Amino acid sequence: MESVILPCKSIFPIISELPQNYHPKPKIPINYVEPRFTDTQLNYLCTNGRLSEAIHAIESISQYGYKVKPETFSKLIESCINERALHFGRKLHKKMRFLLEKVDPFIETKLLGMYSKCGSLQEAYQVFDEMHERDLFAWSAMIGACSRDSRWGEVMDLLYMMMGDGVVPDSFLFPKILQACANCADFKTGMLIHSIVIRCGMSSEIRVSNSLLSVYAKCGLLSCAKRLFESMEMRDTVSWNSIIMAYCHKGDIVEARRLLNLMRLEGVEPGLITWNILIASYNQLGRCDEALEVMKEMEGNGIIPDVFTWTCLISGLAQHNRNGQAIEFFQQMIANAVRPSEVTLTSTVSACAALKDLRKGRELHSLVVKLGYDGEVIVGNAMVDLYSKCGKLEAARLVFDMIPEKDVYSWNSMIGGYCQAGYCGKAYDLFMRMHEFEVSPNVITWNVLISGHMQNGDEDQALDLFWRMEKDGSIERDAASWNSLIAGHLQNGQKDKALVIFRKMQSFGFKPNAVTILSILPACADLISAKKVKEIHCCVLRCNLENDLSVANSLIDTYSKSGSIKYSKAISDGMSTKDIISWNTLIAGYVLHSCSSEAIKLFHQMKEAGLKPNRGTFSSVISSYGLAKMVEEGKRMFSSMSEEYRIVPGLEHCVAMVDLYGRSGKLEEAIDFIDNMTMEHDISLWGALLTASRVHGNLNLAIHAGEQLLKLDPGNVVIYQLLLQLYVLRGTSEESVTVMRPRKRNHHEESLISWSWTEINNVVHAFASGQQSNSEVPDSWIKRKEAKAEGSSSCNRLCVTEEENEDITRVHSEKLALSFALINSPQSSRVIRIVKNLRMCEDCHRTAKLVSQKYEREIYIHDSKCLHHFKDGYCSCGNYW
Ligand SMILES: [Zn+2]
Ligand SMILES: [Zn+2]
Secondary structure, rough: OHHHHHHHHHHHHHHOOOOOOOOOOOOOOOOOOOOHHHHHHHHHHHHOOHHHHHHHHHHHHHHOOOOOOHHHHHHHHHHHHHOOOOOHHHHHHHHHHHHOOOOOHHHHHHHHHHHHHOOHHHHHHHHHHHOOOOOHHHHHHHHHHHHHOOOOOHHHHHHHHHHHHHOOOOOOOEEEEEHHEEEEEEEEHHHHHHHHHHHOOOOOHHHHHHHHHHHHOOOOOHHHHHHHHHHOOOHHHHHHHHHHHHHHHOOOOHHHHHHHHHHOOOOOOOHHHHHHHHHHHHHHHHHHHHHHHHHHHHOOOOOOHHHHHHHHHHHHHHHHHHHHHHHHHHHHHHOOOOOOHHHHHHHHHHHHHHOOOOOHHHHHHHHHHHHHOOOOHHHHHHHHHHHHHOOHHHHHHHHHOOOOOOHHHHHHHHHHHHHOOHHHHHHHHHHHHHHHHOOOHHHHEEEEEHHHHHHOHHHHHHHHHHHHHHOOOOOOOHHHHHHHHHHHHHHHHOOHHHHHHHOOOOOOOOOOOOOHHHHHHHHOOOHHHHHHHHHHHHHHHHOOOOOHHHHHHHHHHHHOOOHHHHHHHHHHHHEEEHHHHHHHHHHHHHHHOHHHHHHHHHHHHHHHHOOOHHHHHHHHHHHHHHHHHHHHHHHHHHHHHHOOOOOOOOOOHHHHHHHHHHHHOOOHHEEEEEEEEOOOOOOHHHHHHHHHHHHOHHHHHHHHHHHHHOOOOOOHHHHHHHHHHHHHHOOOOOOHHOOOOOHHHHHHHOOOOOOOEOOOOOOOEEEOOOOOOOOHHHHHHHHHHHHHHHOOOOOOOOOOOOOOOOOOOOHHHHHHHHHHHHHHHHOOOOOOEEEEEEOOOHHHHHHHHHHHOOOEEEEEEEEEOOEEEEEEOOOOOOOOO
């Protein structure tokens, strides 16, 4: 019997520890432990944080069949909860039936709560399942347990079971259930509860109403939310926040803003959360400037921005490519002594990565370490990305290795870093090691590897990975996987292969997305890809991408460059919204097609639509005035750029001005303009002057321009040849020529070969000057025609050509292409499109005009200088090229 008492003695408090109202009973018999005395002891131990001793005592007490009071047992459970001592709780649970006279639902509910609060939902469920009777408290505890674990679906199941048992929630339980409704987007149950709430007469309980409001707001039922909100007798900040949030979710920020003002009029001051909702919403919509205004207003109202406010602004700016500002705001935040969160740091590090700002990035890194965020995986991933983008792969790897629990994004960042730097082997090694860390590659990992290998020219390995990903990796390919291949081929100059993949992608049932279209369309921006542009356009329509602004803009551009300006206009006319790029692209298209009046008309329409012209607009518009020979208007436009629009003219605007003077024969003004320029001259500038002086027969100026050109580009054989011809015209012998002959003789011969290409029935045919023509008839026809047209050349232009003159054995390539197209192109096609690598000569230009008249064909020839559109015997270039 001694042994029974011993443990009790051992835990018996020493006198000094005893509470003041403690009066020990005198003398107890050795074989008897009075339960009430034990209760007092246990209570004392619990209150003084000596739980383990209490549990130890309980074990002995139960062994000998003694009981404790329910209050004591409850107190013990409470202590287990406070100390999160699940193992002690389990011991109590095991002894419960021995220690208590009767187990009542109150104790069981308490036990259930203990399990859930100590993180064992499964055991909580066990207790719940074993209960004989479940009252509102038991249900509330079980529902509370599930909502604590965010198991919203289970909360809903419990609710229906509970109502089946005839138990009705009270005003404390309703908010929990409604929270589950909101998180499951189960608005039907929400509405059901709403009707119960009304029947129970609880609709005036603000806690309940606010929870209902939040269900409607989160489920996007704006009209229900609005009705409920308006019917509420009392509204507190929480109610206002919910309704404002509801409008923000719907993107109706104007109404949200109005409500905030109304809130203040009704005497409820917006709190930090209210302001933050509005600020976050502006940022999500990319309206960062307005977000900033709201923040200033909030500060004006005496509310200090917290870390959430700052983080919203910083990540909003970073996501909308305003990285410099994002970093500035971060610095302001630090200056305001607000401690950044890991999200703030991640956004700021990403901003540095986008700017490749290594210095700031390093500063941030040390701050990350100082604040103890270096173990956070999202911050680590952003740092890996930063160092990779800045080309500091060793630092990236160091950070990567230090991330304690790497997720798939960590691996993707590091693998991506190696790929970008061209170390595909290292990237692949890392990829193979992922399984050692029990991380499975995702579709991004595979795509990063595929595009990495493509970019580094390892097409075979890329394709191998592409086909292996489904079989070996059990990862389904997505549009981005196909896009990696397409973009890779395009980058390697393999347009045809890219198109094959593009078609294969569709035959495999994948819908190309905007990224696909935006990568493949520009590759088709030439005259021989006109049909492919239409094919891609059809695909755009099938995939419903025609409303994507960038896609539509790219179509306008590609159609115009492939010789179909009509389609460009049709696309532009069909657009519901247009940005400055849409306008500029179409204006530039008209300039390319020498349609000056359309370009100028569009420019005025654009201004009427309220858009401010930018640099791109101005160079096109000045060129349009040049085409229209409207020198004064062009000059005014040039000066209005800086005076009215505060845009400093760039080289492209100066070139357009030289062209403007040149086309109108104002060569002196052109050379004056060049002389007065402050910026450095370049090839395009002197090229424009050379064209002008050649067309207007000013030999000396042409030689001056040619010499300047050769100075800027000493290796250019074409210019060298032109210059020699000009010297001959002036009567200077080749020996006295002062300019240097281009060094590489081989290069010279190679690059002077003139090539022309045309596409017929989906096959591109290439022709080189002097090549044996495989179509005798039109060839000889053309020669006959030309003989007749002789003498029709009556201009004072300087007869210099970029390639050798034609003779009996040598016919220029565009003529070969033209005759081939005339014979072989289908009768239905009235348009012939040819691309040439050198500038057309006078003879070929004349021939093309004749053919367009005689055969009633439209002929587009894009040479190295401009796009010629021959129709009815005329060319759009107005003989100026
Ligand atoms: Zn020619
Ligand atoms: Zn022309």
